[in-house]
Amino acid sequence: MHIIETAIPEVVIIEPRVIGDERGYFFESFNNNKFCESVVETKFVQDNESKSRRGVLRGLHYQIPPFCQSKLARVVQGSALDVAVDIRKGSPTFGQHVAVVLSAENKRQLFIPRGFAHAVITLSDEAIFQYKVDNFYSFEHERGVSFQDDALNIDWHMPYEEIIVSEKDAGLPTIASGNAYLFDYSKDYYQ
Numbered sequence: 001m002h003i004i005e006t007a008i009p010e011v012v013i014i015e016p017r018v019i020g021d022e023r024g025y026f027f028e029s030f031n032n033n034k035f036c037e038s039v040v041e042t043k044f045v046q047d048n049e050s051k052s053r054r055g056v057l058r059g060l061h062y063q064i065p066p067f068c069q070s071k072l073a074r075v076v077q078g079s080a081l082d083v084a085v086d087i088r089k090g091s092p093t094f095g096q097h098v099a100v101v102l103s104a105e106n107k108r109q110l111f112i113p114r115g116f117a118h119a120v121i122t123l124s125d126e127a128i129f130q131y132k133v134d135n136f137y138s139f140e141h142e143r144g145v146s147f148q149d150d151a152l153n154i155d156w157h158m159p160y161e162e163i164i165v166s167e168k169d170a171g172l173p174t175i176a177s178g179n180a181y182l183f184d185y186s187k188d189y190y191q
């Protein structure tokens with residue numbers, strides 16, 4: 001397993017060691033010791049999967065304390081752009097983001113820490129997206145930021161007109177509106 005640093009220190013890309021032979025390939029898609037013990041201190045408790053067609057954008061989502069979540073995301077069919085935005089007030093990288101293409105082909109995974117808003121947009125005709133979370137789902141603690149928050153400068157790889165979002169996501173606030181919950185770098189981040 002190879003860890004790739006990004007512009008935001010807490011956000012890392014994991015590239016698994018793929019072992020190919022005449023039958024096909026094998027790789028460890030998750031290893032608690034190699035990842036959770038040595039790269040990030042967390043314990044994943046739930047696995048999620050979603051399937052989307054090209055242009056479907058899920059996000060930018062996060063859960064607030066005490067149900068903050070970090071996520072370990074991968075794409076097992078097709079390809080998608082995975083985006084993590086630092087929304088921790090006081091963070092040296094506040095408002096910055098990491099955007100990585102995850103695909104069945106590159107087998108890359110993205111670690112999205114607590115304190116970050118997360119979104120994924122499908123780039124291939126169809127994509128199956130799988131991700132682990134280290135805190136359980138809580139509808140009451142779900143929050144979000146608009147994918148059309150231009151101040152975030154996110155290149156979604158397609159024009160807004162081609163992007164398909166849920167009614168819920170279409171109504172999410174921008175950060176500048178003052179209506180989006182922001183984490184506090186000094187405290188919420190670890191809850």
Ligand SMILES: Cc1cn([C@H]2C[C@H](O)[C@@H](COP(=O)(O)OP(=O)(O)O[C@H]3O[C@H](C)C(=O)[C@H](O)[C@H]3O)O2)c(=O)[nH]c1=O
Nearest residue numbers: 048050058059061062071118119120136137138142166
């Ligand atoms: C997230 C979640 C959802 N649900 C239920 C709630 C709805 O009835 C249905 C679809 O939920 P939603 O539209 O919020 O799903 P996404 O738009 O894919 O949301 C996810 O998308 C982005 C990528 C994220 O990072 C979050 O983990 C998550 O918010 O699944 C559950 O039962 N458990 C869960 O953990």
